[in-house]
Amino acid sequence: MADEPMVVERPLLSKFNVIAGLIILVGLWLTFKRFTGGLGAVSNLDHSNPWGIWIGFDLLCGVALAAGGYTTAAAVEIFNMKKFHAAVRPAILTGFLGYSMVVFALLYDVGRPWRLPYPFAVNQGVTSVMFEVGACVALYLTVLFLEFSPVALEWLGAKKIRAVVVRLTILLTILGVVLSTLHQSSLGAMYLLVPSKLHPLWYSPYLPVFFFVSSIAAGLSMVIFEGSLSHRFFKDKMDDEHRKSANDIVLGFGKGCSMVLAAYFAIKVFGLALGNNWNLLGTGYGLWFMVEMLGFVLLPCLLYAIGVREKNVTLIKWTALWTVLGIVINRLNIVLICFNWQLPADQRYFPHWMEIGISVFVITVGIVVFRFIVTRMPIFFEHPDYKEAH
Amino acid sequence: MSTSRRKFLKWLTAAGAASALPSVAEGHGHFTGYSDSYGVLHDTTLCVGCRSCEKACNEVNDLPAPDRPFDDPTVLSDVRRTDEKAYTVVNRYDVNGPSGSPVFRKLQCNHCKEPACASACFVGAFTKTPEGAVVYDASVCVGCRYCLMACPFDIPAYEYNKALEPRVMKCTMCHPRVAEGKLPGCVEACPMEALTFGKRDDLITIARERIRKYPDRYIDHVYGETEVGGTNWLYITGAPFETLGFRTDLGVTPAPELTSGALAMVPVVIGVWPALLGGIYIMSQRKEKIANQEKAAAVKDAINTTQAKADAALKAATEKAKNEKDKAVEKAVKKALDDAAKQTGGGEA
Amino acid sequence: MSESIHTLQEFMLQTKGIIYLLAIGYLAGFVWFWRFLHGRDKKEDQIG
Ligand code: SF4
Ligand code: SF4
Numbered sequence: 001m002a003d004e005p006m007v008v009e010r011p012l013l014s015k016f017n018v019i020a021g022l023i024i025l026v027g028l029w030l031t032f033k034r035f036t037g038g039l040g041a042v043s044n045l046d047h048s049n050p051w052g053i054w055i056g057f058d059l060l061c062g063v064a065l066a067a068g069g070y071t072t073a074a075a076v077e078i079f080n081m082k083k084f085h086a087a088v089r090p091a092i093l094t095g096f097l098g099y100s101m102v103v104f105a106l107l108y109d110v111g112r113p114w115r116l117p118y119p120f121a122v123n124q125g126v127t128s129v130m131f132e133v134g135a136c137v138a139l140y141l142t143v144l145f146l147e148f149s150p151v152a153l154e155w156l157g158a159k160k161i162r163a164v165v166v167r168l169t170i171l172l173t174i175l176g177v178v179l180s181t182l183h184q185s186s187l188g189a190m191y192l193l194v195p196s197k198l199h200p201l202w203y204s205p206y207l208p209v210f211f212f213v214s215s216i217a218a219g220l221s222m223v224i225f226e227g228s229l230s231h232r233f234f235k236d237k238m239d240d241e242h243r244k245s246a247n248d249i250v251l252g253f254g255k256g257c258s259m260v261l262a263a264y265f266a267i268k269v270f271g272l273a274l275g276n277n278w279n280l281l282g283t284g285y286g287l288w289f290m291v292e293m294l295g296f297v298l299l300p301c302l303l304y305a306i307g308v309r310e311k312n313v314t315l316i317k318w319t320a321l322w323t324v325l326g327i328v329i330n331r332l333n334i335v336l337i338c339f340n341w342q343l344p345a346d347q348r349y350f351p352h353w354m355e356i357g358i359s360v361f362v363i364t365v366g367i368v369v370f371r372f373i374v375t376r377m378p379i380f381f382e383h384p385d386y387k388e389a390h
Numbered sequence: 391m392s393t394s395r396r397k398f399l400k401w402l403t404a405a406g407a408a409s410a411l412p413s414v415a416e417g418h419g420h421f422t423g424y425s426d427s428y429g430v431l432h433d434t435t436l437c438v439g440c441r442s443c444e445k446a447c448n449e450v451n452d453l454p455a456p457d458r459p460f461d462d463p464t465v466l467s468d469v470r471r472t473d474e475k476a477y478t479v480v481n482r483y484d485v486n487g488p489s490g491s492p493v494f495r496k497l498q499c500n501h502c503k504e505p506a507c508a509s510a511c512f513v514g515a516f517t518k519t520p521e522g523a524v525v526y527d528a529s530v531c532v533g534c535r536y537c538l539m540a541c542p543f544d545i546p547a548y549e550y551n552k553a554l555e556p557r558v559m560k561c562t563m564c565h566p567r568v569a570e571g572k573l574p575g576c577v578e579a580c581p582m583e584a585l586t587f588g589k590r591d592d593l594i595t596i597a598r599e600r601i602r603k604y605p606d607r608y609i610d611h612v613y614g615e616t617e618v619g620g621t622n623w624l625y626i627t628g629a630p631f632e633t634l635g636f637r638t639d640l641g642v643t644p645a646p647e648l649t650s651g652a653l654a655m656v657p658v659v660i661g662v663w664p665a666l667l668g669g670i671y672i673m674s675q676r677k678e679k680i681a682n683q684e685k686a687a688a689v690k691d692a693i694n695t696t697q698a699k700a701d702a703a704l705k706a707a708t709e710k711a712k713n714e715k716d717k718a719v720e721k722a723v724k725k726a727l728d729d730a731a732k733q734t735g736g737g738e739a
Numbered sequence: 740m741s742e743s744i745h746t747l748q749e750f751m752l753q754t755k756g757i758i759y760l761l762a763i764g765y766l767a768g769f770v771w772f773w774r775f776l777h778g779r780d781k782k783e784d785q786i787g
């Protein structure tokens with residue numbers, strides 16, 4: 001494409017390309033091992049610990065952190081908050097790539113990935129929460145693809161099809177919010193089935209609500225966080241509207257996230273009361289629970305509030321990173337750290353380096369595709385032909 | 391194709407005729423399970439830990455040879471769980487001290503009345519059969535391993551080292567053998583009659599009878615009668631259950647009940663969200679329209695006021711001018727008349 | 740031909756299956772209804 005010389009001009013790129021290339025080579029080798037030797041050849045998964053970091057990190061964290069897509073689209077398209085308009089496209093793109101990475105990682109995790117359509121095409125296990133998660137993720141990936149498609153169509157110059165898709169924006173946005181509400185909460189609901197394995201401080205009938213509310217905080221924080229990264233690396237690709245509204249977006253999303261975290265903290269405390277688990281707070285797991293609650297929910301909630309009052313954009317950006325980290329810790333607690341807590345230490349799970357290698361590989365592929373798209377397609381700028389169009 | 395799927399499809403095709411839908415046998419959403427189902431009672435006070443059952447199970451299910459032979463007594467020094475090579479294992483518990491007589495306990499799928507594995511599986515690979523066994527259908531399994539996660543007894547195992555057709559592995563309660571009128575392999579092989587195969591209801595009666603007859607020998611509890619909604623494999627022991635590796639904190643809630651609330655919210659979200667979000671969209675759109683209209687109206691208003699003022703000023707000026715003009719005209723007319731009168735008067739005078 | 744349900748698992752398999760079908764139907768119907776509801780709005784008011 002016409003932009004190709006740009007890529008060569010970027011000094012950082014060659015270094016980036018070398019590292020990414022190496023990771024991808026290792027990833028391909030691990031892929032070969034995984035699909036010739038089975039799951040056991042590359043992972044520490046076992047009968048008592050059937051889910052490891054591919055589910056804990058790639059799936060649960062990936063889906064939560066990709067929530068920026070539906071939260072931003074809802075804010076702009078449904079609640080009509082026009083000043084956040086510039087955030088929609090990057091958020092949709094990261095949402096789309098995030099979900100694609102989730103599905104990509106799943107291909108490694110499930111035993112027979114070629115059968116992934118079976119639950120819908122062959123035999124419907126509708127009693128499973130996972131059936132619903134699968135259906136929603138598959139549909140939502142389609143919705144994100146359609147929401148993203150105007151970008152690619154502008155790039156390709158297909159005006160007619162683009163016009164059709166743009167007309168569907170509001171319907172797609174509403175469908176996206178419905179599907180996201182369902183599967184974000186259902187990822188938590190999957191753990192409703194394991195009261196005997198998940199530590200009582202994390203097990204709660206509220207799990208679906210916890211997951212849904214925290215996904216909003218994760219999504220908003222990710223938009224802020226990615227925004228600041230993109231400003232660092234793709235500034236030359238941004239148009240004036242994008243640069244100008246950046247601070248508005250940081251302040252507005254920071255305020256929203258502060259409120260969401262406050263609500264999340266409250267319902268977590270209510271959950272504690274619901275299970276009458278106060279006495280467990282004094283144990284080792286209790287301390288860890290308090291670290292999560294105070295350090296990664298209440299603290300960022302306050303820091304966001306201070307940042308918004310003081311109009312301190314830098315503070316908000318760092319808080320966004322902290323919040324994202326907190327959500328990751330929460331998901332890992334549920335899947336790995338506080339799961340099977342009553343098993344003796346030698347029967348607990350710790351990821352094999354090759355599992356981490358495959359996770360890193362999946363993320364690297366995601367970043368490479370993201371770069372490819374933002375350096376070419378109208379993400380951070382408006383296509384000159386469609387300035388007025390939205 | 392599993393039975394559950396066939397039933398599901400049958401119901402779907404029959405959905406038009408409500409009478410064809412299966413009716414709920416027990417009212418008020420309370421289900422008591424298949425009344426004539428089979429089960430096995432394991433009496434640990436009779437078990438000597440010979441592992442004949444393990445050997446028989448391995449044979450009837452064509453499982454791979456074990457890492458250590460079945461007559462190797464050192465195997466019993468580890469507490470093991472079921473895995474992809476063993477549907478059942480016998481563990482030794484030295485509950486009476488190292489010198490006292492140990493207690494042995496056989497472990498395998500408990501064939502829950504409301505199986506967590508079946509509730510978890512998103513392709514419906516597990517079926518609770520009316521005969522009592524919970525059977526697995528490898529021909530649809532995707533390999534997500536949610537069933538391993540869900541089982542409260544940590545029973546199902548996965549073939550992690552198979553690349554092409556990994557399966558979930560667990561005891562079938564010898565469903566094919568039972569269908570042929572035979573005993574489960576392990577029950578048949580047990581030399582001590584520590585395992586009793588029969589109707590679940592009868593087994594509970596037998597267990598209660600033994601406890602009643604020998605109150606010193608048994609703990610007064612039939613494990614599996616109510617645990618997680620009841621299981622078809624039942625246990626009675628002389629030592630407290632928790633010392634024999636039994637989980638006594640599982641409660642009596644059947645697995646499907648744990649997720650039924652969350653699943654019930656799904657249609658609520660699907661039903662309400664589009665209307666709610668659509669409503670918010672319309673309102674925010676209208677707000678913007680009204681704001682725009684008001685803005686337009688204000689501009690128009692401003693223009694109108696200025697216009698009116700200008701008009702008024704013009705009118706006033708015109709009037710004033712007109713008045714002055716009128717006055718001037720009047721004056722001129724008067725003067726002319728006067729002049730005329732003078733002239734006329736002078737002429738007539 | 741009516742058979743009876745003995746387990747909660749079977750009951751949920753049936754009821755959830757029907758509910759999923761109803762939900763898909765509802766979503767499709769909602770799109771139609773939305774257009775019906777707003778179909779007569781003036782061009783500049785038209786939504787969706
Ligand atoms: S014991 Fe586990 S594997 Fe066996 S039926 Fe119950 S939940 Fe399923
Ligand atoms: S591993 Fe197979 S049987 Fe187990 S829940 Fe997944 S699809 Fe079902």
Ligand code: SF4
Nearest residue numbers: 447561563564575576
């Ligand atoms: S019932 Fe059959 S499959 Fe189950 S443990 Fe006994 S022999 Fe093995």
